[in-house]
Amino acid sequence: GDSVTQMEGPVTLSEEAFLTINCTYTATGYPSLFWYVQYPGEGLQLLLKATKADDKGSNKGFEATYRKETTSFHLEKGSVQVSDSAVYFCALSDRGAAGNKLTFGGGTRVLVKP
Amino acid sequence: DAGVTQSPTHLIKTRGQQVTLRCSPKSGHDTVSWYQQALGQGPQFIFQYYEEEERQRGNFPDRFSGHQFPNYSSELNVNALLLGDSALYLCASSLISEQYFGPGTRLTVT
Numbered sequence: 001g002d003s004v005t006q007m008e009g010p011v012t013l014s015e016e017a018f019l020t021i022n023c024t025y026t027a028t029g030y031p032s033l034f035w036y037v038q039y040p041g042e043g044l045q046l047l048l049k050a051t052k053a054d055d056k057g058s059n060k061g062f063e064a065t066y067r068k069e070t071t072s073f074h075l076e077k078g079s080v081q082v083s084d085s086a087v088y089f090c091a092l093s094d095r096g097a098a099g100n101k102l103t104f105g106g107g108t109r110v111l112v113k114p
Numbered sequence: 115d116a117g118v119t120q121s122p123t124h125l126i127k128t129r130g131q132q133v134t135l136r137c138s139p140k141s142g143h144d145t146v147s148w149y150q151q152a153l154g155q156g157p158q159f160i161f162q163y164y165e166e167e168e169r170q171r172g173n174f175p176d177r178f179s180g181h182q183f184p185n186y187s188s189e190l191n192v193n194a195l196l197l198g199d200s201a202l203y204l205c206a207s208s209l210i211s212e213q214y215f216g217p218g219t220r221l222t223v224t
Contacts (some may be wrong), residue, residue: 004156032211036215037197042217043118043216043217043218044204044206044215045205045215045216046159046212046213046214049212051211067115069176083171089157091156093211098149098170099145099162099164099170100145100159100162100208100210100211100213101147101159101162101170102149102159102206102213103159104156104157104158105156106155106156107155107156
């Protein structure tokens with residue numbers, strides 16, 4: 001079945017540091033890929049997405065590129081802020097299936113210190 | 115435009131009891147999915163409803179059941195609650211692809 005593996009946290013950074021969160025996936029079909037963010041006490045917010053190989057999703061300074069050859073979708077941000085402290089989830093959706101259920105990774109907690 | 119709403123926000127139940135959680139989708143969305151998020155883990159897919167029918171189901175026992183109403187709102191029912199059912203239950207709505215999540219219902223089973 002489909003699965004998503006992402007690096008375990010917590011990841012602790014100083015403000016303005018470079019952030020990378022690794023994500024790899026296994027899928028039987030040709031999935032769409034997503035990054036969601038969860039702030040303390042809140043639900044999930046879609047951060048960015050990519051639907052085909054070599055697509056780059058971007059939002060709020062975050063970027064991720066759909067790499068079919070390495071089955072990866074790593075999240076990057078060049079200069080983090082304290083407000084980026086949250087839990088980040090990588091997810092996939094198998095577009096070939098009826099329905100669009102999401103399969104999530106375990107999440108990576110990011111803490112940005114001033 | 116109201117987003118996805120869920121009720122109640124928090125709930126405490128005793129082992130063996132039954133619980134019903136409710137979800138109203140984002141305006142214009144016709145598909146509702148439910149996820150269980152245990153503490154410190156990623157959400158796990160429970161099931162998805164479309165046109166008042168269960169379209170997909172994850173690896174959850176029959177104690178978990180749901181319903182979708184003609185106005186696209188949905189309920190999640192859990193019978194014979196176990197301590198392990200304690201989690202944040204997330205509802206997500208969609209029209210075609212992107213899923214929008216509600217704030218969740220925190221269920222504690224004692």
